[in-house]
Amino acid sequence: KAGVTQTPRYLIKTRGQQVTLSCSPISGHRSVSWYQQTPGQGLQFLFEYFSETQRNKGNFPGRFSGRQFSNSRSEMNVSTLELGDSALYLCASRGLNTEAFFGQGTRLTVV
């Protein structure tokens, strides 16, 4: 069974640009959640999608948005990038009563 796949693995963007990250969950998993990990703030919850609907949202500005498609794949978008957005972005998928399985993350560097 394939794991959670995140693309791209590494990304370098300049301030003011926007970026879209992709996450393909484990087959059959309908829940996808996103996390931002930085050395200073640790792992912080961004949002969770379940069956194309956002179910939970963390405390992040509106520049951070996401969506989920009918095949459960999810994308996360960050607009007007700031230096502080540099982080490892982790996606996790979950079945109905399973633990969260994480992808390898996308390491975003904003310069």
Added chain:
Amino acid sequence: AQKITQTQPGMFVQEKEAVTLDCTYDTSDPSYGLFWYKQPSSGEMIFLIYQGSYDQQNATEGRYSLNFQKARKSANLVISASQLGDSAMYFCAMREGTSGTYKYIFGTGTRLKVLA
């Protein structure tokens, strides 16, 4: 207030010895789940072990066991017979909410270094 507290930023352990990584949590929800994840330098979070709030026995998974003390709100991870490959960041996490609206809260992590 921190909902998940890991008080050990870093730990050293000799190869083949056991090590305990501390985790305390805070919740008023009677139904919750506690998890431990390992994050090697590659970045991927690897699930290790799960303990449900209603589970009567401590969870075990191979060399990993969870010392669950509900009254103290602690969920310490015990790694027996440490191996060099155990060197990584370890995160304690709590799942709150109901199915479909789960939210995971992570601690700040403990960096474990296994010495040869």
